[in-house]
Amino acid sequence: MKASYRTGVLLTLVSLFFVLLAPDAMAGTGGTEFNNVWTLLTGWVEGLLGRIIAIVFVIVGLVAGVVRGSIMGFVLGVASGVGLFAAPTIITNIVTATL
Template sequence: MPFVITAAFIAGFSDACAGTGGEEFADVWDTLKEWIQGTLGRVVCGSMILVGIVAGVARQSISAFAVGIGGGIGLYNTPSVIESVLSATITPENIELLNSMNNTML
């Protein structure tokens, strides 16, 4: 009986389609990107590196310094990574390249 109710509930939904909307949040994204890659982001990244240096000296280990640098670099590059991953598109040139690579592998 629970299976039938669940199936009926799911069948009542229309098809789901991914959208390209969401322009309402473009201002929020632009603000966050400017904060991260602007002066505020540089101050935060510098602070992360400074805290890493202090922690490395206190622990007598370079690993804390490396984590500080990695965190700072990662924070600064986060918007670029997100945009490149989530806005990936397939162009006709890329399709031709993929087809040529596929043909050479066979």
């Protein structure tokens, strides 16, 4: 056996050993003191303020697209607006995901 092959096999076995010994992750089970902040920021982003910011993204993107003579500014503005509006839902789904 070559030394590099043995090293790779040994590294794989040690990695598997450490994975099996790892404790369960309990992410997202605490932090209730930040619920008010999360509710406030989510309300801003999904509410009227978020819609105004999304419209501003689209308008700025449209102006940038006209100045540059390219549609990409408008596309980036629309993508930013949609991303801003969907961000709280995406973050909630990522943080509360279970295996």
